[in-house]
Amino acid sequence: GENVEQHPSTLSVQEGDSAVIKCTYSDSASNYFPWYKQELGKRPQLIIDIRSNVGEKKDQRIAVTLNKTAKHFSLHITETQPEDSAVYFCAARRQVDTGRRALTFGSGTRLQVQP
Amino acid sequence: GAVVSQHPSRVICKSGTSVKIECRSLDFQATTMFWYRQFPKQSLMLMATSNEGSKATYEQGVEKDKFLINHASLTLSTLTVTSAHPEDSSFYICSARNPDRGQNVYEQYFGPGTRLTVT
Numbered sequence: 482g483e484n485v486e487q488h489p490s491t492l493s494v495q496e497g498d499s500a501v502i503k504c505t506y507s508d509s510a511s512n513y514f515p516w517y518k519q520e521l522g523k524r525p526q527l528i529i530d531i532r533s534n535v536g537e538k539k540d541q542r543i544a545v546t547l548n549k550t551a552k553h554f555s556l557h558i559t560e561t562q563p564e565d566s567a568v569y570f571c572a573a574r575r576q577v578d579t580g581r582r583a584l585t586f587g588s589g590t591r592l593q594v595q596p
Numbered sequence: 597g598a599v600v601s602q603h604p605s606r607v608i609c610k611s612g613t614s615v616k617i618e619c620r621s622l623d624f625q626a627t628t629m630f631w632y633r634q635f636p637k638q639s640l641m642l643m644a645t646s647n648e649g650s651k652a653t654y655e656q657g658v659e660k661d662k663f664l665i666n667h668a669s670l671t672l673s674t675l676t677v678t679s680a681h682p683e684d685s686s687f688y689i690c691s692a693r694n695p696d697r698g699q700n701v702y703e704q705y706f707g708p709g710t711r712l713t714v715t
Binding site for chain 1: 639
């Protein structure tokens, strides 16, 4: 099955700085890579995702890059703000039309943005 | 949208009792729902895949007789923790995809979670 590794486990940055979180995956057939943000006691919220036919995707201050050859993908947050503080999870899945495959999650990164 | 609800949000039960958690897709039909468990400061671990009208598929190490899953309709899946023990205390989260989301069909949406505490 799929195995997703995520680094770092904790990340502290100053407000306005950039934050980068990296993940690697094992299943070369995986083709969908979402990132979730989870605040304490709440549900994971999808913030951005990328599919294997795309190398990079950007949405305002958030961007994700994918290197299929190396089987790794990264989340980039620019101009960080205190409200970006949360736990971020990467995930991977082999997408099939039946939708019966679940996401495999990384171990999470606790991001702390210092004001 | 694609809204997934869960009930209850919190439950405290005594050791040995059973607890049922409901997961509903509110504005779409979900033939497949997923149940995850999350321990404090840890990641989401898939427990089982719930398929409407058929048996659930459990992940390795998850006891199917302890975690009973019933997906009786296209909008409802239930997880029953039988004979609960303190080590079952955790945050249980369900999720589903909306197959009618066009370009966003890949997205997986999560319920708000149920925090189970077994005393």
